[in-house]
Amino acid sequence: MWESLRNIALIGTEKKPLEASLLPSSIQEALKDTAETPEEHLLQAAAYLTYYQEAGALPPYEKVEDKAAIEETLAEAPELPMRVFQAIKNAGIQLSDYLLGDWLDWLISKQWKVAGSESVNLVNLAQSMRLELREKAVKVLGNKGRWMLSHHPKKELFSDFEKSDIWEEGTAAQRKSFWAELHATDPETAIRLLKNTWDTEAIITKKGFLEVMNSNLSRLDQDFLTYIYNNEFAYKAKEKKTEKECRALVAAMLLRIPESDLYKATAQKLSAYLKTSKKSALMGLISSDAVTISVPDESHPDDFWNDENMLISYGFDHQYDIEWFNDKHQYYLSYFLRVIPLSFWIHHFTKGTAAFVDYVLGKDFQMNAGKKVHAMHQAALIKNVSLNHDSALAEYLINKLPADQNASLLSYVSQDAFETYVKEKKLWTSHNILEQTPGRTWSLPFSNYVLKGLFESYGQQYHSMHNHGQVLCKYLHIDSGDELRRLNEKAQSVTYYKSWEKNVFTPAKLGLTLKKAIASSNE
Numbered sequence: 001m002w003e004s005l006r007n008i009a010l011i012g013t014e015k016k017p018l019e020a021s022l023l024p025s026s027i028q029e030a031l032k033d034t035a036e037t038p039e040e041h042l043l044q045a046a047a048y049l050t051y052y053q054e055a056g057a058l059p060p061y062e063k064v065e066d067k068a069a070i071e072e073t074l075a076e077a078p079e080l081p082m083r084v085f086q087a088i089k090n091a092g093i094q095l096s097d098y099l100l101g102d103w104l105d106w107l108i109s110k111q112w113k114v115a116g117s118e119s120v121n122l123v124n125l126a127q128s129m130r131l132e133l134r135e136k137a138v139k140v141l142g143n144k145g146r147w148m149l150s151h152h153p154k155k156e157l158f159s160d161f162e163k164s165d166i167w168e169e170g171t172a173a174q175r176k177s178f179w180a181e182l183h184a185t186d187p188e189t190a191i192r193l194l195k196n197t198w199d200t201e202a203i204i205t206k207k208g209f210l211e212v213m214n215s216n217l218s219r220l221d222q223d224f225l226t227y228i229y230n231n232e233f234a235y236k237a238k239e240k241k242t243e244k245e246c247r248a249l250v251a252a253m254l255l256r257i258p259e260s261d262l263y264k265a266t267a268q269k270l271s272a273y274l275k276t277s278k279k280s281a282l283m284g285l286i287s288s289d290a291v292t293i294s295v296p297d298e299s300h301p302d303d304f305w306n307d308e309n310m311l312i313s314y315g316f317d318h319q320y321d322i323e324w325f326n327d328k329h330q331y332y333l334s335y336f337l338r339v340i341p342l343s344f345w346i347h348h349f350t351k352g353t354a355a356f357v358d359y360v361l362g363k364d365f366q367m368n369a370g371k372k373v374h375a376m377h378q379a380a381l382i383k384n385v386s387l388n389h390d391s392a393l394a395e396y397l398i399n400k401l402p403a404d405q406n407a408s409l410l411s412y413v414s415q416d417a418f419e420t421y422v423k424e425k426k427l428w429t430s431h432n433i434l435e436q437t438p439g440r441t442w443s444l445p446f447s448n449y450v451l452k453g454l455f456e457s458y459g460q461q462y463h464s465m466h467n468h469g470q471v472l473c474k475y476l477h478i479d480s481g482d483e484l485r486r487l488n489e490k491a492q493s494v495t496y497y498k499s500w501e502k503n504v505f506t507p508a509k510l511g512l513t514l515k516k517a518i519a520s521s522n523e
Contacts, residue, residue: 248315469507
């Protein structure tokens, strides 16, 4: 029937008009009283025929597998944690990012799952957050929640957490993230896994894994690093830029491990340039030993301080900032000061950390750049703190350097040293400083001190204090609620109360609510 209509359409209705007898009687009846042109008559017939043939047809049959009901293995979280979750949802993305981590840890530790009605809300909240939180969220969804997640439009954001196949089949970013987490918790297994695929990895991928390793170095990495340093990344006359960069990364890591051959060889070489001399004082009546670092200038290279050795042994780029270093060899020295642990230098500077730091930041290593004088190796010492997690060096530097240069150091000092420093420098209004808190929480006296300081300063500085509530939410002591309420009652009589309530009181109260809820469930 359709073939006949198609032929008429191809030939044209003028030469071959539609024969009504070809159509079912019901369609003939429907077309009988129409007064269209032959072309319209044909189109109308085709339309009727389409619906005529579809009428009464059964839908395509699809066999659906009979699945048993999904069983849950976790208990549902009780009312209190779910009430806290409601508050977290409404706290804004920045506060939620912090609070959700503690809330998820709480549920995971109790082997609770989120209440079924909130599974979608948890996924929607976590999908815009960091990978660590998304992974934790999956753990508290329960089996039904995981089934729901498999049908969620943003399910690919959570696909990282099916880890059985991720090392073999994941994207470069997924594999790197997976390996970083594994290396942080089980470096031995991580290195073994990396060895299995190392030879098949692209050079840029290898560099990415080395960068991850550099950020969380373990002594268990030494053998692997030594092997690739002596073989794959050994100097070649014609080498790729990325290969040189990989050698630089590997060398820098080996210099942080005192047991490595490269550290020992380098330490032996450097020791020859650390010289002790007699220093006179009090008109020459008293003398003391003074240690100096005697590096030859770049116009007089020797078998260690020369471009070729630095390239072959350490992967150095010979280009340096001439506004920061007055000599290429000082640039090389700065590298060693940056990566080699403080213990090596203190072994020679027997008077301790203070004597070493004072000397390196002193006039012998200062440079005039325009109208400013700066210590060439100050940045190297600051970087040494973060690479080697050296709290002793950090605690001396924070009292040696201006406050605006100390923020990155504060997270490496002890909690007591941090609180003492903030109080002495009166930095309670600095959000950036408070964010560097090294511990999980402030002491109660320090919490109350910060709250009081913020309250007294708020009237003059409230326009720049929009983020302080986040810091209070994170670090206030669990028992600082009384001081918070006292100051809030006092603030209700001032003109800027709405700002105080929004930016300080509400987020601080929410943080304390979560901490108290967790504490009460653990009693």
